[in-house]
Structure formats: C-alpha cells, structure tokens
Amino acid sequence: MGKLWSLFFVFSAVIAVALCWFAPDWNWWFPGDGKAHSTLGGKIDDLFHLILIIVAVTFIGTQAALGYVLWRGATIKPEEKALFSHGSHSLEVIWTIVPSAVLLFIALYQLDVWAQFRIKGAIRDSHGKMVRPEPVAELTARQFEWRIRYPAKGKPLQPKPQPDDIYSVNELHIPSGRPVEVTLRTDDVQHAIFIPELRIKQDAVASLKIPVWFDALDNRDYEMLCAELCGWGHYKMKAKVVARSDEDFDAWKEQASAEQFDDGFRKPVEAK
Numbered sequence: 001m002g003k004l005w006s007l008f009f010v011f012s013a014v015i016a017v018a019l020c021w022f023a024p025d026w027n028w029w030f031p032g033d034g035k036a037h038s039t040l041g042g043k044i045d046d047l048f049h050l051i052l053i054i055v056a057v058t059f060i061g062t063q064a065a066l067g068y069v070l071w072r073g074a075t076i077k078p079e080e081k082a083l084f085s086h087g088s089h090s091l092e093v094i095w096t097i098v099p100s101a102v103l104l105f106i107a108l109y110q111l112d113v114w115a116q117f118r119i120k121g122a123i124r125d126s127h128g129k130m131v132r133p134e135p136v137a138e139l140t141a142r143q144f145e146w147r148i149r150y151p152a153k154g155k156p157l158q159p160k161p162q163p164d165d166i167y168s169v170n171e172l173h174i175p176s177g178r179p180v181e182v183t184l185r186t187d188d189v190q191h192a193i194f195i196p197e198l199r200i201k202q203d204a205v206a207s208l209k210i211p212v213w214f215d216a217l218d219n220r221d222y223e224m225l226c227a228e229l230c231g232w233g234h235y236k237m238k239a240k241v242v243a244r245s246d247e248d249f250d251a252w253k254e255q256a257s258a259e260q261f262d263d264g265f266r267k268p269v270e271a272k
C-alpha cells in the first residue's frame, strides 16, 4: 500500500506537468482564442508563464521528495532502525533563503509591467514608445449595467457631463491600436471591469474616479464583464468593448450623436 501511495504522488506530478505542457495547445489557459490582444496583456502572460515554471519546478521537486520518502518507508526492512533527527540548521537556512530569493526576483522582475499597469507616465504603445493614454470615455457601473459617456467628436473628455456628450449602454467604443484611458466610476455598490482578452481587471469603488488604460490591438469586439458579485443581477453586466480604427470610431460617434439628438422632426423639403 505504501508503494502505491509513493507512485501515486510521483505520477500525479507527472500528469500535472503533462497537462500544463499541452494546455496552451488545447486553449485551456487563457480566455478567448488564448492570445492577449493588448500590448501589456502579452507581458502579463509572460509573467504568468514564468511563475508557472517556478511553481512547476517546485511542485516536481516536492512531489519527488514525497514519493522518495514514502517509497523508502514502504520498503524499509523490519530490522533496519529508524533514524531520528532534530532538524538540520543548514537545511532550514537553505529553504528559507531560496524561496525568499525567488520571491524577491519575481518582485523585481515584474516592476516594469506593474509600472505600465499602474503609473500613467510609464505606459508604452505596441512599438515600445512612451505615450500618454488618450481619455476616451467615462464608464459608470451601476446595478446592473455599464453607462458610458463620450465627448462629442473632436472634443476632449470633460470631468463633468457636457450638453453634446454621447452616451451608450453596455457597449464601450474605443479606437484600436493605441492606449486609451477610461475613467471608471460606480453609482452604487462595488463593481469591477473585466476585459479578459485584454487582461484588464479593475474594481470600481464608490466615490472614486479610477483611470484605467489599455490598448486593443485588433479591430473587433471583446467581451467585457463585471468581476465583482454586485447583486442579484450581476450576470446581466455582460457587455462588450467595440474596438475600431480611428475612422470607424469617428463615424460611430457621428452616427450615435445624430441618433441621440434626433428630435424626430424631418427637415422641411426645400422648395425648388
């Protein structure tokens, strides 16, 4: 029975590593098509892979040690004496220093990505050039929808609503290919914006205006969700990000503005 457990723990590690190895081919790791569609998203995925490798090596090591100890215990001869130990000082030092060094390495290694995610002055575009993200919209979460306010075409976003602002619900329109900034607010409880394919997640906290920036590399729609259980209708907060070229984004603004301010009266037909 002891041998069986030994083999079980060793093979569980082998199976786990094999699954991790094939998971990207089966598209198990990441949402959507498995690819990050933002510049920073690719770097976040790289960090994920790095941490996964460190965890995998540690897991294999501990499972192998566990398997060895169990095997040794199962095959020990009755006349062999058990070895009693009061611990090893050097071993304690080693297994304190090694994890600390690994954690310190991860902390330092991820600083650049963290800065780009959190510090506005550190963000870079897909060519590695430092850029300021362009404020495009104010995104207000409420039970249970996303309300979005955009400035009129050609105007900058103002902190307060303007008479010619454009509004949409559950559809965040952005220009693609360059970093944009969205001001995140909530009207009621805590919500969280989650755009899995762009690797963006940020809480919306009452009374705070939180800037969130990202770039969408492709002209397409991306799923946008609420990642905070915000009430009975939480599931209704499924929305989408509509990323389009500058021309299409401007064209959408023109159309949305015309529809919003249409008073229903047709212009009189000019007399010939």
Ligand SMILES: [Cu+2]
Residues within 6 Å of the ligand: 141, 142, 190, 191, 192, 226, 227, 228, 229, 230, 234, 237
């Ligand atoms: Cu919500």
